[in-house]
Amino acid sequence: MQDPNGSLTPPDPRFAGHLTETCTGPDCFVRQHMACVRKDLDPFNLGSLAKVKGKLYCESCRTKWSNPFFEKVKDIMGPIVVESKQPLAVSRIITRDHLSYIRKMDGQAQLQLICLQLDDAVLLRQHWPLEVSLVVNDHAVRVIGRQSKIALGINQRDEAANLNHIARLGSNTIRFSFDDPGRKYILFLQLMRKLTVEEVKKKMNPPLSLVEAEIRMKRLVMGDDEDLVTERSRISLKCPLLGSRMRRAARFADSDGIDNVFDLEAILDSAQRTRRWICPHSLRSSALFHLQEDAYLNRVLDCLKDSPDVVEIEVDPEARWRPIYPSSGEE
Ligand SMILES: [Zn+2]
Ligand SMILES: [Zn+2]
Known part of the structure; x- marks a missing residue:
């Protein structure tokens, strides 16, 4: 166990009995006195620690x-x-x-x-x-x-x-x-x-299999409420960072919106310049270990290789998709 306070001074009786919590970092099992790190926490109150569970490093x-x-x-x-x-x-x-x-x-x-x-x-x-x-x-x-x-x-x-x-x-x-x-x-x-960009990519969240990605897409198109009449969803293939169609689609696995996708190389470029891992759609702060290639949309992009003008698709509740051609406009 590490304790940023304890590491400086001999064990302090004030910290005896502090509740500990495990680090959220991938492959890390360090337990800390979280109240010694976070001023807003009560070291003896489980509820106080619960509100930051999964968000402590x-x-x-x-x-x-x-x-x-x-x-x-x-x-x-x-x-x-x-x-x-x-x-x-x-x-x-x-x-x-x-x-x-x-x-x-x-x-x-x-x-x-x-x-x-x-x-x-x-x-x-x-x-x-x-x-x-x-x-x-x-x-x-x-x-x-x-x-x-x-x-x-x-x-x-x-x-x-x-x-x-x-x-x-x-x-x-x-x-x-x-x-x-x-x-x-x-x-x-x-x-x-x-690290090289290839080495950085190895620290990303591994992509879902195509089957898992289709199950996820069905869930997103259906929405959470099963009573709703399900409709088709439109997904833009434009990356907000590039302003043009994604070459390789990625998203942060902790931002689950159907549209929260962007170009993989563009987000890596941006993060390298700014040190920020922020979803350009939800503006939520994330991390490299949440970054994941979008298996479903990369399959779509592969199929659309010869149709560079298509920047939007429509997906039905069975996760079947069709391109929306620019000339067809809004129906
Ligand atoms: Zn850790
Ligand atoms: Zn402590």
């Missing part, structure tokens, strides 16, 4: 999924919890192996200082504090583009600080402080490797 998963275009090669420091106006000064050893790995990878590896806000409203993002100051080996490092007094907006994402050009063999000193009253931040120093 340990700090290791939070760093991992905040920027899945990089993969951790080595932990060098962290997690270290830092409080406002309590400057941190630590030193860490950078070895010959670390430095030669960075050189060998020729721009594809980074020594990253990663910062999370302990109680962030958006869990899977990086977030530097207000009035942050970072000095590594006597070099001031600028970690944010925004003004240091302006808080990170709900749709914004911060980036890790790349220390490749400052790190040196042997002891490296990191001085970190901020003025962001009442907030705690967690720091990590990790050696990271940049």
Whole structure:
């Protein structure tokens, strides 16, 4: 079990008997004192914990999924919890192996200082504090583009600080402080490797089989209410990010709308630029591990290879579809 508070200090009798909850991250079984992470929770009240069940991530998963275009090669420091106006000064050893790995990878590896806000409203993002100051080996490092007094907006994402050009063999000193009253931040120093797009795609949710995808489509066309007269549903094949027809259809498995589909490469491009995994239809925040190719619509797109003008289809309650040709217009 990890506890961001407990990891800093000797076991504190105040935390004895805190209820624990398992991390939501894929393949992660870490149990945490969730009330130590989330200020709004009552550590002894099951109901209080239930409302966040399935929405809690340990700090290791939070760093991992905040920027899945990089993969951790080595932990060098962290997690270290830092409080406002309590400057941190630590030193860490950078070895010959670390430095030669960075050189060998020729721009594809980074020594990253990663910062999370302990109680962030958006869990899977990086977030530097207000009035942050970072000095590594006597070099001031600028970690944010925004003004240091302006808080990170709900749709914004911060980036890790790349220390490749400052790190040196042997002891490296990191001085970190901020003025962001009442907030705690967690720091990590990790050696990271940049992934190729193909490697990033391997971290997606595996697609449904065609049979499963048809069952899902029937359910979506029928709707939840069985008493309703079922009708055909129209699905646009246009990607809101591209403005044109999807080449390969994808969606976030945690946004179940029939229309919540978009172009796979376009969402990966967008996420790589913005670090955001947001469904462009529902505007819900999601994650790479929910991203999934849409087996049903990819089959449709394959069939429509020779009809590039078709940007809409109609699906009946048996999940049979037909193209809507632009010339036929609205019937
Ligand atoms: Zn605790
Ligand atoms: Zn986890």
